[in-house]
Amino acid sequence: MSQSILLLPGDGIGPEVIEQAVRVLNVVADDITTQSSLVGGASIDTHGVPLSDDTLELAKASDAVLLGAVGGPKWVDAARHLRPEMGLLQLRKGLDVFANLRPAYCFPALVDASSLKREVIEGLDLMIVRELTSGVYFGEPRGIETNADGVRFGYETSRYTQPEIERVARVAFEIARGRGGEVCSVEKSNVMESGLFWREIVTALHAAEGDGVKLSHLYADACAMELVRAPKQFDVILAGNLFGDVLSDEAAMLTGSIGMLPSASLGIDGTPGLYEPVHGSAPDIAGQGLANPCAAILSLEMALRWSLGRADAADRVLKAVGEALNAGARTRDLGGSLSTQEMGDAVIAAL
Structure with missing residues (x-):
């Protein structure tokens, strides 16, 4: 049976870290299909709302949702119902991931x-x-x-x-x-x-x-x-x-x-889970290749384990992150100098 993940890269560093998670997914489970949509500020700029009805329907139809991050100074003065964070709250409520x-x-x-x-x-x-x-x-x-x-x-x-x-x-x-x-x-x-x-x-x-x-x-x-x-x-x-x-x-x-x-947000059996890094959109470093993608990669690991029933693939991802760290792979937040993509490279090399 085919399985799908809806990607919601979001704002700030979200697209950068989700890109690395997708690279890992293509190594450990390339039969899982993905499609992308907008949430948060990116959705406001395109659709005028932080979460469109179409995106919510795509989320409900998927097996899991992988989200990057939402928010940034561009939308800080918007009305409350038009702030990027409301898209995340509406997504959680719409999926009833309690x-x-x-x-x-x-x-x-x-x-x-x-x-x-x-x-x-x-x-x-x-x-x-x-x-x-x-x-x-x-x-x-x-x-x-x-x-x-x-x-x-x-x-x-x-x-x-x-x-x-x-x-x-x-x-x-x-x-x-x-x-x-x-x-x-x-x-x-x-x-x-x-x-x-x-x-x-x-x-x-x-x-x-x-x-x-x-x-x-x-x-x-x-x-x-x-x-x-x-x-x-x-x-x-x-x-x-x-x-x-x-x-x-x-x-x-x-x-x-x-x-x-990472984090997982789960509902009743049969509903898609929502997976996202704990970190925010970090607009101060967005687009610079400095973000640590490990939380996004480990959020994928949780999706493989909790929603997709791919425990073997999840184990491989968790082990690969640990082996990359053991080999000295570090982004700036960990005291190292690797870029976002280089950290992804290290995890994939371990795989």
């Missing part, structure tokens, strides 16, 4: 690239499961208004339903069963009603369906501290949209560079 998997794995060759001490970071391998389609990023009401006294104010609503929490918690429990068997659920139940509800629902679901999994709880600020103090204590971290966003970027930097970390 579980965002963000692994933080420290390649042995990059232990000394981390800002943390070797003994703190060596052997790090954790997974953050972030709820992706609800919470404060999507809750209503929201807006910027002026009150009766002429004072302007901005607000949004942090809102979660029981089914939204349960379905992402089930993903975290299932992933933990294939790893170390531990889930740490993160919220701010001490000051937020939605956080208190989150803890209540996760605890109840664990009692009913959590066989084989040890569940613990942490406040989000305490988790942030523990990620820097002793990150290897964590196996799977489960968090809502806002806290998962912040904590996963923190975890990414533990590994030496945000340019190394």
Whole structure:
């Protein structure tokens, strides 16, 4: 059966890093077809919207979606609904990819690239499961208004339903069963009603369906501290949209560079997954060949593993990235001098 990946290179360094991921795909699984479309600022410039209906339909019809990055200073003053980032949010919502998997794995060759001490970071391998389609990023009401006294104010609503929490918690429990068997659920139940509800629902679901999994709880600020103090204590971290966003970027930097970390966004079985590097569009270096393509290549690795059922190809990609790093391949963010394409060359040579 034929398989297809929709490529959404996006803005900034997105096209550069996606190009290298496609080169790797052509080596490990050249029978998988690809087609490209626009998202973010690139889509605004062409279609007037950050995500067109046609692009969303192409995404829904594919087996996986590989995205580069969106955003940049060109569109920073646009109305909120016309900002590039809204294209990404609309894509996630349209595909209903509610579980965002963000692994933080420290390649042995990059232990000394981390800002943390070797003994703190060596052997790090954790997974953050972030709820992706609800919470404060999507809750209503929201807006910027002026009150009766002429004072302007901005607000949004942090809102979660029981089914939204349960379905992402089930993903975290299932992933933990294939790893170390531990889930740490993160919220701010001490000051937020939605956080208190989150803890209540996760605890109840664990009692009913959590066989084989040890569940613990942490406040989000305490988790942030523990990620820097002793990150290897964590196996799977489960968090809502806002806290998962912040904590996963923190975890990414533990590994030496945000340019190394991929992510997967998954929905129910049978729906295409969305795969993207954790890093942003980095407009300051766009077009200069300086970007690290490893996060995009490893996002492809996750697509091969989670959506396309190509575990053998995924294993080859993961091993090749590690071997390229062991051989000394480094882009600028890792203290080296290789260009984006040269880093791709190194991975392909290892393949």
